[in-house]
Amino acid sequence: MRTKEFDPDAALQAALELFWERGYEATSMADLVERLNIGRASLYATFGNKHDLYMKALERYRENRNPAPIDILSRPGPALTSVRALVEFYAADAIADSRRRGCMIVNAAAEMLPADAAVSRLIDTNWAALEGALTSALIRAAGEGDLPADRDPRALARFLLVFLQGLRLVSKGSADAARLRDAASQALSLLG
Template identity: 35%
Template sequence: MARPQEFNTAEALRQAMDTFWQKGYEATSMADLLKAMGLSKSSLYAAFGGKRELFLAAFDAYREERGREMQQILAQGPARDAIEQFFRKIIADAGDGGAPSRGCMSINQAVELAPRDPEVRSRISRDFAGMEALFTQAIARGQMDGSIGNSDEARNLARLLVLAFPGLQVMVRADGDREQLNQTLNLLLSTLD
């Protein structure tokens, strides 16, 4: 008879996600994961499989959480303001310059694993497609409510924002100058006016 699980699976997965997010897949050891999750090796393997399976589960949890967050932000208020809030939050979430930013886990993995891992590449492609769809909806809504003055096709404007997203994430992670990032973001957002 199998012993009942004695830990919170969701919390253990969150701890694994934080570890992978901070260190990346390659630099995260099983010892790192066991320590962060507070599990024995047998419990980790029984609940999640190996390191790769745990990583994919943690990455999917991250992606779902961030997708919901983006959807919520973009659905609030005038569309132009919501899009601006989404991008400003990236800079604000980077902190005050103390600890280095972890950036976006999807962008981190687009660089680390996607070039050689088709499963990760597929997930990231879906992330970008989802972002494009959400931006397209918000821009179309903004064109209707008058908060976005640019009458170019909403999907084309959305693609520009999707293209800018990884660059902003990388600059924030590299501890780019916040004032300069905000000024550049102003220029990007002016394409919506």
Template identity: 45%
Template sequence: MGRPKQFDPDVAVDQAMEVFWRKGYAGTTPQDLVDALGIGKGSLYNTFGSKHALFQRALCRYRDSQAKALIEMLEQGGPVKTRLRGLLEFLAENDLADPDRRGCMAVNAAAELAGTDDAAKALIQGMLDRLEETFRALVEEGQRAGEISPARDSEALASLLLTTVTGLRILVRVAESPDRLFRVIDATIDSL
């Protein structure tokens, strides 16, 4: 009879997500994971198979928690531009408050892996597509409500909003002050 697992794999995925988010995929060693999870290398590989498989699970966990929360924020009631500004300001303020300035794990992973890791690329693309579709629906809601001109291309505006979010998540990693971030937010909302 084998020994029972001495750790909770779901908790381990959360802990691994934090390590990958802070250090990136390439910057995270198996020893980093073993240290963070408090398990042996054998348990790591027996449970998750490989560093890459654990990264995939961590990225899925990030998607399930972070992307879902953003979409829920956008789907609340109220004026569309107010919701969009609120989301962008929340992201900027939240990322600026993070002492590690990690930004967005998905954006970081896209920058690091999109050209070399098809599985990560597909997962990230799905997350971005879902967010962009949410933006498109929100723009169209704003058009119906008279907040946004119906002559504007809702798909183009959704792409602009997605690009703004990804850009903000990168800028925050090097921003010395919030001024640039809030100028971007103001200009984006004004452009709608």
């Protein structure tokens, strides 16, 4: 046996950054070899082919987001406060995204859907999970009396899911902080 000379975790993180910035097609294996500073063959031996590597990077992105949206939603305290915090976090993140990389999942959705089955699965799962977490948080909020009784928690959750993806997409355009801030504050006003 022999131990690897590089840290596969750090290498995957570096690949993630490059894919995130440039997308799948525009990133070549040569780019990755240069950026990760490891041999070409080591890259293939460790992560498989280009698509395998991309999927691993995308999965890592989904798992390692900090804080994870689901975690924000399950924080102690009033559920509605958590939902508002989530929207505010997404907005702040979009505004602070000075390199305008946007969200890697949004980028992946636009570039690879619907043709790429593996990416489709990952994104469907991700969005369904977010919609589900938002729905149950809003149901809790209704139970806590923080949501007007005539509001449909699931419809509201779906609305927020769509709006948040919009935020992350628009943030790739001209960095107009006021636009994103205004948009988020209007969306929040729907939560009463």
